[in-house]
Amino acid sequence: MDxxxxxxxxxxxxxxxxxxxxxxxxxxxxxxxxxxxxVAVGGLLLLGGSVSGILRESGYVARPWRTFAQLGGFFxxxxxxxxxxxxxxxxxxxxxxxxxxxxxxGVVERPSNYAVLGRGxxxxxxxxxxxxxxxxxxxxxxxxxxx
Amino acid sequence: MAGEQLALTVLMGLLLVxxxxxxxxLEDWRxxxxxxxxxxxxxxxxxxxxxxxxxxxxxxxxxxxxDIGMLYGTYAIIAFxxxxxxxxxxxxxxxxxxxxxxxxxxxxxxxxxxxxxxxxLFGTPIIxxxxxxxxxxxxxxxxxxxxxxxxxxxWLLPPGALLIWGGFFTAPLGIGIDAAQTSxxxxxxxxxxxxxxxVDLMLLGLHLTGVSATMGAINFIATIFTERGDDVTWANLDxxxxxxxxxxxxxxxxxxxxxxxxxxxxLDRNLATTFYAVEGGGSMLWQHLFWFxxxxxxxxxxxxxxxxxxxxxxxxxxxxxxxxxxxVYSTLAIGVLSFGVWxxxxxTTGMDPRLRASFMAVSIAIAIPSAVKTFNWxxxxxxxRLRLTTPMLFCIGFVSNFIIGxxxxxFLASVPIDQILHDTYYVVGHFHYIVMGAIGFAAFAGLYYWxxxxxxxxxxxTLAKWHFWLSMIGTNLxxxxxxxxxxxxxxxxxxxxxFDGAIAPLAQITLYHQLASVGAVILLVGQLIFVxxxxxxxxxxxxxxxxxxxxxxxxxxxTKEFDWYERKLETAIADGGDDDDTLVADGGESVDE
Ligand code: HEM
Ligand SMILES: [Cu+2]
Numbered sequence: 237m238d239x240x241x242x243x244x245x246x247x248x249x250x251x252x253x254x255x256x257x258x259x260x261x262x263x264x265x266x267x268x269x270x271x272x273x274x275v276a277v278g279g280l281l282l283l284g285g286s287v288s289g290i291l292r293e294s295g296y297v298a299r300p301w302r303t304f305a306q307l308g309g310f311f312x313x314x315x316x317x318x319x320x321x322x323x324x325x326x327x328x329x330x331x332x333x334x335x336x337x338x339x340x341x342g343v344v345e346r347p348s349n350y351a352v353l354g355r356g357x358x359x360x361x362x363x364x365x366x367x368x369x370x371x372x373x374x375x376x377x378x379x380x381x382x383x
Numbered sequence: 384m385a386g387e388q389l390a391l392t393v394l395m396g397l398l399l400v401x402x403x404x405x406x407x408x409l410e411d412w413r414x415x416x417x418x419x420x421x422x423x424x425x426x427x428x429x430x431x432x433x434x435x436x437x438x439x440x441x442x443x444x445x446x447x448x449x450d451i452g453m454l455y456g457t458y459a460i461i462a463f464x465x466x467x468x469x470x471x472x473x474x475x476x477x478x479x480x481x482x483x484x485x486x487x488x489x490x491x492x493x494x495x496x497x498x499x500x501x502x503x504l505f506g507t508p509i510i511x512x513x514x515x516x517x518x519x520x521x522x523x524x525x526x527x528x529x530x531x532x533x534x535x536x537x538w539l540l541p542p543g544a545l546l547i548w549g550g551f552f553t554a555p556l557g558i559g560i561d562a563a564q565t566s567x568x569x570x571x572x573x574x575x576x577x578x579x580x581x582v583d584l585m586l587l588g589l590h591l592t593g594v595s596a597t598m599g600a601i602n603f604i605a606t607i608f609t610e611r612g613d614d615v616t617w618a619n620l621d622x623x624x625x626x627x628x629x630x631x632x633x634x635x636x637x638x639x640x641x642x643x644x645x646x647x648x649x650l651d652r653n654l655a656t657t658f659y660a661v662e663g664g665g666s667m668l669w670q671h672l673f674w675f676x677x678x679x680x681x682x683x684x685x686x687x688x689x690x691x692x693x694x695x696x697x698x699x700x701x702x703x704x705x706x707x708x709x710x711v712y713s714t715l716a717i718g719v720l721s722f723g724v725w726x727x728x729x730x731t732t733g734m735d736p737r738l739r740a741s742f743m744a745v746s747i748a749i750a751i752p753s754a755v756k757t758f759n760w761x762x763x764x765x766x767x768r769l770r771l772t773t774p775m776l777f778c779i780g781f782v783s784n785f786i787i788g789x790x791x792x793x794f795l796a797s798v799p800i801d802q803i804l805h806d807t808y809y810v811v812g813h814f815h816y817i818v819m820g821a822i823g824f825a826a827f828a829g830l831y832y833w834x835x836x837x838x839x840x841x842x843x844x845t846l847a848k849w850h851f852w853l854s855m856i857g858t859n860l861x862x863x864x865x866x867x868x869x870x871x872x873x874x875x876x877x878x879x880x881x882f883d884g885a886i887a888p889l890a891q892i893t894l895y896h897q898l899a900s901v902g903a904v905i906l907l908v909g910q911l912i913f914v915x916x917x918x919x920x921x922x923x924x925x926x927x928x929x930x931x932x933x934x935x936x937x938x939x940x941x942t943k944e945f946d947w948y949e950r951k952l953e954t955a956i957a958d959g960g961d962d963d964d965t966l967v968a969d970g971g972e973s974v975d976e
Contacts, residue, residue, distance in 0.1 A: 250436055250444040252409040254534030256402060261594070262542035265587050269649050270580065274388065278395030282402060289406070290531055348388075351654055 253290035260286050273347035273358045280311055280362035288370075301373030308366025315359030322353045409436075409444065446530035451537050452516030453837065455508045456830075458540055460914075462504035465548070467910060469497035474861075474903035477896045480881035480889060490878035491564035496548065498567030499585070501818065502684065503592045504544050509826045510687045511536075511599055514627045516837060518603065520944040521621050523612020528605035532598050539595035546588030550581030560584070566876060568677070571659040571669040575651050583652060586645050593642045600634035603627050621942065622704065625711050626690030629718040633679045633686075636722065641676040644669065667732065674725035682721040685817060686714060688825030689756060692778045694942075695832050696760055699775035700767030701938045706759045713752035720749045730801045739798050746796035753789050757782060772933070773847035777828035780855050784820025788813060791866065806876075809869020815862045824854070827913070835932045836948045840924035846916040853909030861902030864895045871895065 263279025266272065284307040292300040319325065319340075328336040340357060347354030436444060445451060472493055476482050482490070515533065519526055527533045550562030563585040565574040574582060607628045611620070647658040648669070657663035697704045704710065726734065726742040760782050769775070791813040795801050804810065827850070834842050872887045873880060873895075880892060930949030935941040 249447040249450075249530075250441065251446050251531055251534065252406055252444050254446065254531050255443055255538045256406070257535045258538030259402075259542065261539065262546075262587075262591055265590065266546070266584075269587055269653060270583060271653070272391060274392040274395045278399055281399060285402075294531060346388075 251290065251293060253286050253293060256282060256286035257290060260284070268355050268358065271348055271351070271354060273344070273354060276355065276358035277362040277365070280359065281365060284308060284311070284362075284366050299374060299377065301370050301377055303370075305367050305370025305374060308363045308368075308370050310363070311359050312363025312367060315356050315361075315363055318356030319353060319360060322350075322356065409440070446526075446534045448515050448519050448527045448530065448533060449837075451533050452512050452514075454537050455515055455540075456512035456837075458537075458544075459505050459509035459512055459826075462500055462508065462544065464910075464914070466497050466500035466505055467907070469493040469500065471903055471907055473497065474900040476878065477880070478900050480879060480893055482879040485878075487878040488561075488564065491566075491876075492550065492562035494876060495563050495566050495585075496551070499547055499589065500544075502567065502680070503589060504540070504547065506684045506818070506822060507592070507596050508540060510627075510630070510684070511596075513623075513691065513826075513829050513833075514599075514603060514687065517833065517944050518606065518624050518627055519610070520947045521624055521942070522607060522610065522615045523943060524606055524610035526610075527602050528610055529602050533602050536595045536598035536602065539591045539598075543588040543591035543595065546584045546591065549584040549588070550579070553581065568673060569648065569669075570673075571648070571651075571666045574648060574669075575659055583649060586649050586652075590642055590645050590649075593638045593645070596634050597638045597642075600631035600638070603631040604635070607631075622693040622707065622710060623687070623690040626686045626693075626714055629714050630683050630686045633683045633718055633721065637676045637679040637683065640672060641680075644672040644676070667729075670729050670732065671725070674728045675722070677728065678725040679721045681814070681817070682717055684822055686717065688781070688822045688829075689714070691825045691829045691832075692760065692781050693756070695774050695778050695828050696763050698832075698933060698935055698938075698940050699770045699772055699778075700764045701770075702763065702767050703940075704759070705762040706755075709755055710759050713755040716752040717749060720745060720752070724749055724796075727796050727801070730798050731805045743796055743798050747793060750789060750793045750796075753785075757786060757789070772831075773842075773844065773851055774828045774832035776848070776851045776855075777824045777831065780851065780858075781821050781824040781828065784816050784824060784858060787863075788816030788821060791816065804869055806874055807869035808865040808873045808875055811875050812862045812865030812869060815865065816858075820858045820862065823858075827851075827854070830917070832933075833944070834920075835927045836944060838921045838924075839926055840920050841927050841932060842920040842924070843916050846912055850909050850913045850916065853905050853912065857902045857904075857906030857909055859902070861899045861906065864899040864902065868892060868895045868899070 260279055260281075260283030263275055264283050265279070267274070267276025267279045284304055287307060288297070288300040288303040291297045291303055297303045316325070323336070323339070325336070328339075343350050343353050343357045344361060347357060350357075442450065442454065445454075472485065473490070475484050476490055485493075515527070518524075548562075550560055553560040554562055559580070561579050561581045563577070563579065563582040565577060565582060565585075569586075607620075607624055647656070650656040651658050651660065659666055659669050693704055693710055724742060724746040726738065727746040730739055730742075760778075764779075771779075791809070795804060795810065795813055831842060831847060834840070871892055873892050880889075880896070882889070930945060930952045931941060935945060
């Protein structure tokens, strides 16, 4: 018998991740460009999470939490660069780090008052959340070995 | 403000929790699913549907190229209906010089949205539908090279459509987000100055569809290069796959550029950059970037339909495609040349006349490979044993309309003529002969030709013929009237046209507008018949018993996708009528190889 009609049938032909990768990308774009802080953060989390998931599923990475954290680190760095275009971070950290913290927290509180800064902070916040969650996740995964 | 912020935060949080919950459930389901070749009751292992979840979940999670093709197709046909209704409203409006039914703002909005919907939400996806379903079958591949990326590319489209149409949903809410009125070309400075956030939504939606198209293109290139079956070489690669390959290459160069141009526009709009401001790149920058994408885009849209036509015409002419090689060469030539003609959209912007002349030369040169194809189609039919089935009728309609569309294009490519006809209805007539009369017709040809394969049914032939004739007459009435309107000097993109009789002969213009609208009614009736026939035959038609509904074996043109269909029918019978699957050996390796 010819194998063609069913050849693709033995591949796993379903994956829950693509839908969410797309949704995550869409939400992050809308959130960042329209300046909607929570949407940007949520979208990036969803994007990072589903990218880690899909990479694990297709066997490109073994430890999805670590990937999640790495993506988080990448986002955080990207966000810091954007923030750095608006605030002179080096000087601010050197002279008055507390005031800098205050400013940045103020941005998170009212992101719509700041154009570029608000968007940069959204990316930073999402990145830090992913770093934290990914780090915790990897630690927990290591302490409870998977079968 | 803070309250809104909080509400949004809670909403996003809930969404993420919901997603996590859904994913846990799905992952659960998956861990219980026996993998092919794994443990399980002997008779069960290896059945496709064991791998696919049921109901709606199947469609939301599928990474099978055929399913994704169906999703693209459904999406495209819905978009075609939406864009079609917008077009119909436009034509109703223009029945009388003062505008018959809608206000100017709304007219601008649907004009913009009609163009974008038809090009990005119907045109590109309907081609992706055919390509996804049939390219792997035609080249003997198991699936696309990257099945998951394939699914991601599709799922970017629904959010894209929602964003593009978003302004229409939010306008009635009175929150200051209205549908964009930029026209599909989004020329600056107009598109920078319109403060309406609906424009941003539309741009974001366009960006997503661009990302989607690019992902799809990479996937097709990888698939055609690496996944061909052992017996499929470059020498015998079918014509449709050739056009998809070329199209994908064009997409790869054109769409990322559009994406970047859109991002710059978004930044200009929201973050006070000056890419397109007079003190920055100037508004000509947008035109150059847009048309450097925009002209290849028209070939992105027309090459695969030409592939379908080249594939179908020989089947119903009882002979091989005349000059196969030359059709492939002309496809490649068009692909290359199409990047060298973009400024023919800008002849009246006051550019350097020497540049203008060179763009004119290349634009006229591109007519040569197009003509090569046209002559090859005609020669294929010449003295052939023609069978005027519906797919064949649509192909012949394609050739006829493409000739009118192409010849009017060559006229427009000539600078002195364009300076008179630019921004008149002549241009609208020109490209509609191609986008509706050719691309639309090829899409119908493909849908009818492969209908038995993807539905297992046959459509109702008489209704299909009605669909063809109404479409053919409607298209020619509507768009020929537009060519005439252009000669009379009617400018495009106007919501009303009650101008001074000294400028243009108002009575004649009104008459031609009305003729165009009558054509639109005929078209609409035809498409209603199409939808009814399509849905009704799919749901209630009798199952096709034969794997060769077109008698292709007789002329030795039974191609790979019908081969596949035949084996599917046979295995289905052997399996006891089970629909979509077959037993495979453990690991799926072919036993006799
Ligand atoms: C035979 C080759 C062709 C030539 C020489 C040609 C030439 C032209 C020229 C010179 C224009 C600009 C008219 C103006 O705005 O003043 C134009 C517009 C246009 N053409 Fe073609 N064309 C050809 C084929 C096509 C094809 C195959 C398509 C579609 C798939 C197409 C779609 C369009 C569109 C959409 C526009 C209008 C863009 C706009 O201003 O909104 N053309 N064409
Ligand atoms: Cu062009």
